[in-house]
Amino acid sequence: MVGENGASWSDKLDDALWAFRTAYKTPIGCTPYKLVYDKACHLPVELEHKAYWALKHANFDLKTAGDHRKLQLNELSELRDQAYENSLIYTEKTKKLHDSKIKNRIFNVGDQVLLFNSRLKIFSGKLKSRWSGPFTITEVYPYGTAKLSHADGSKDN
Known part of the structure; x- marks a missing residue:
């Protein structure tokens, strides 16, 4: 995507970062975006902030909305713990697969x-x-x- 001379790499950086953050990662079982924001990447964070601001000015119950957000934050920490456990399991399985392909050879002097x-x-x-x-x-x-x-x-x- 970058030109031959490589000078336009900074123009594509935002797109590349967005692609990385929204791509599903098998070792952790979710996307990096979901780990940070605890939701799918349909809305940018700025829109979520504006939605909370609209709730506040429309005289909705802020305590209920705040309690819901606290529950979401607790779920996010559980999601991060689960992603960490998934990455450990993935690493262990990968190591077992790698080690199973290594043949134990015994060499003697003169071989x-x-x-x-x-x-x-x-x-x-x-x-x-x-x-x-x-x-x-x-x-x-x-x-x-x-x-x-x-x-x-x-x-x-």
């Missing part, structure tokens, strides 16, 4: 391995492999750390 270069993704060439090696394991440390040596005998960590 030959390939080394995966995770930094190559940023500046990778189309045909360049992200694997290098083979390397020979010379020492094994706790928690899966190993000392490697090249085929010519030079060390690599």
